[in-house]
Amino acid sequence: MTIATRDLRAATREELSGTGYDLLVIGGGILGIAVTWMACQAGLRAAMVDAGDFAGATSSASSKLVHGGLRYLQNGNLKLVAENHRERRALGADVAPHLVKPLQFVVPIYRGGPHGAAKLGAGVFLYSALSAFGDGLGRLITPRQAVAKVPALRTDGLRAAAVYGDHQMNDSRVAVMTVRAAVDAGAVVLNHAEVVGLRTRSGQVCGAELRDRLNGSEFGVEARLVLNATGPWVDRLRRMEDPGAAPSVRLSKGAHLVLRRDEPWKAALTTPIDRHRVAFAIPWEDHLLLGTTDEAYEGDPAEVRATDADIDQILAEAGLSVRTDRLRREDITYAFAGLRVLPGGPGDVAAARRETVVTRGRGGMLSVAGGKWTTYRHIGRHVLNTLSRLPGRPLGDDLADILPAVPLPGLASPDAVAMRLWTDREPGARMEPLVARHLATHYGTIAFDLARLIREDPALGERIHPGGPDIWAQAVYARDHEWAATVDDVVRRRTTLTVRGLDTPQVRERISALLT
Template sequence: MSKFSFANREQWMKEVEQEHFDVVIIGGGITGIGTALDAVTRGMSVALIEMQDFAGGTSSRSTKLVHGGLRYLKQFEIKMVSEVGKEREIVYNNAPHVTHPEWMLLPIYRDGTFGKYSTSAGLRIYDFLAGVKKQDRRKMLTKESTLAKEPLLKKDGLIGGGYYVEYRTDDARLTIEVAKKAVEKGAKLLSYVKADSFIYDEDMIIGVVGVDQFTGKKINVQGSKIVNATGPWIESLVKKDRIIEGKHLFHTKGVHIVIDQSIFPLEQAIYFDTPDGRMVFAIPRKGKTYVGTTDTKYHGDLRNPVAGLEDKLYLIEAIKFMFPDVQVQMKDIESSWAGIRPLIREEGKGPSEISRKDEIWISPTGLISIAGGKLTGYRKMAEQIIDAVAADLKKRGANIGPCITKHLRISGGEFEFPTDYGRYVEEKTEEFIRAGFSHEEAYSLASTYGTNSEILFQLAEEIEETEGLPLFIRLLIRYSVYYEMTMTASDFFVRRTGALLFNIEWVKKWRKPIMKEFESIFNWEKELVERNNKELDKMLMEIEQVV
């Protein structure tokens, strides 16, 4: 079994040029990675290239919920609510270490978007369509019960609330865990390799020319089928094709802000409507409260979207509207992130009205592209893509198995039942404590990495605590590099730990010794050290900037 390690990257770069793959995937977000896992578990040979880090785009910039899309009921997208609702449960079953049940409160106001009876009926339909288990079905609350759940809510006009289950996740970690399982099954995944052009046999695409973003070296990756799962970059990749044909995308930006709970002491996750009729989440997480999202047209840099003044002010006003006793100001925003949604254009519809449904199309040259969709539905999207690939490969005599990802536990989530996760975390926490970690560190390791805790135990025995850098942090670094293909400091701070978003003071405190550790592991020269520091400086400035 190959380790998902930077140490294997150079060898994989050589190997992908020597092999002809059944499927070559461009795009290392959750859709592309999920597609790689589906394909490799059906017996296909798979290569994937991604121009940034895995989950470097939209897949690390969502609301961090595996949710069924309650608001889509208002748009009568019944099929999508049903399908995504059921997929929500599948994601939880296969990844309980990165997907956790989160009771959501929907406050109901006299003049609000949702009425008491329409909310009750809507949530009942929602539970039915999503196949929600009996113990997790919606409850309707009185005004008093609603305020007991969250005393900060606006009291004027409040008449009750709907209480229902969604699932909280770490989108980037979910993507990485799916990637680790795909590699375990035999897929070759390469980050920081940008698709530069296509290779043709007459008028059919048979491969991709990739460029290593570290060295500038070009590699040819050839395959029977080429999948374009590049999210916001789908159209730009389609334009590299000989015959330009496909859907037109509509990019919208979603922004989230993070506030310390000393300022916004939210106790309960809330889904509320704003004065302009949109819906916004406010969610407590590890001593912070994050709020989002916006939904506005976007025409800027796809690689580096940021939260601007207007975005932040909109969310602050939404907080003040629903939580009038919370005195939040611009200076209280500790961190923020912005993500781009690659939606399929629908004439006459605004950003919030466009469907989040996914759609697959195949160009005359054979390029398979997928756009739209939601984080929650990644597995189903992957299944649909590989169904199309398999049908053609079978015509050529290939022996392709059925889709098995519906019941396939991803890396770290290999429990018989998701309910085993809690007991497992308790047991492993005690083991990590006996190994010398604090309770907080031990719980963090066991709960974050799930059944991969065994690897962390072994790794902890091999490394020593150095002056200025605790064993816990060295363990996080070593595991991320040797088992999760971390290649840069921002990979670690943003997508492997989430610290830049939810624990920015920790980043500032440990940044220098962590950078030295990376320098030692990768044997970085001065130029690479400076490049990593500049990238981190830029991210810190953008995240903290009070415009």
């Protein structure tokens, strides 16, 4: 770590240990981040810690979608789909239009497939109607029209296709921006800070003992309420409070692949696999994202990864609708896996409800797990309202049910930001169009802060790797303003180097030197 980073972490540890908080959130995945952000918007004094990096596990291993949930229609859950659509539109229009963008999806209909044209046509029409046709009209199209949108589409046996609209994002960047929003609202946060014990007073949890995993120093945090938002580790922390606590969740692994793409796609593919599952093929970060699997997982959450069997399955399922010459193993740049946290109980995990699990321990610690990216703000508000209803109402009254459209930092039109970066006439500040577009869609107006770094040091405008658009200013900004303390923090979650397969040993070595 640089001296500045060490000093900042030391100051944060001192602030955490010397201040009493209304709420301590343990876990910096998107659920914990959302609760922290909402708590600070409500005027509470909140702190958040994570044993790894923010969004370092499942929250950065998603399918990168902000969606209404097309498959929920077959369960008759129209209200849920409509609610998801409202939040999806809010994120794409008012909260994070610089990070969340619309994307059209094509559902190919093959002879002998699990769903017929009439059913899918009616389904996507209803789906678009529940979104008030904000993304156009869900409808059936011809095979020729489908191929025009997805040139790699397999056409043998293709009878028709359905189209509908949703949104996509870079989940890591949305998470980092939401952490920044929480800090701007008053939160104190620290990553790479592991809970080694819980503080109790009169049998009630009142804080935590922590260890900074980067330098080994130990410190404590006091809080009136402690929230366990550790995702796949939720039961592990519950057993710190109560060694006899019964399991509350089960885990399902979802693996994905990222492949180089030979040609531009105008839409993504949603391929039905069976009654409960679909496979996605999504144009993302100039690559192709494939997935996902859905199988029970009982191992160590820290060891979850995409196996050879996962890769075989994902390629085989993608091959149901994508031409196999576009699914070459040698084009895989990255394989990753995350864990869905599901309610405990019997049955196939693929059919399990994707709902938030909330429990309260005998020491008063509230534990929450599950949920989905699309509704992360609503889940944060729901958890905060649950906290406010605990005995004694220690956090005050319920918050309003309607979420204000508080924007994430950098709110702007990506097109406007990219154009300004590209046409900047200041010496040394003008960027090539690809880099300008990349910064605009990952930072919004914060890209102008990166441009200022480049004006001060033109070398920071150079690409980190010639095969991708990430530049050295991003690594410096991640270190100084986005809590990046390790190489993985930079290459996997603050930039797109890892997903593009560009985090070479040489790149990692140079970034390590930058962080030291």
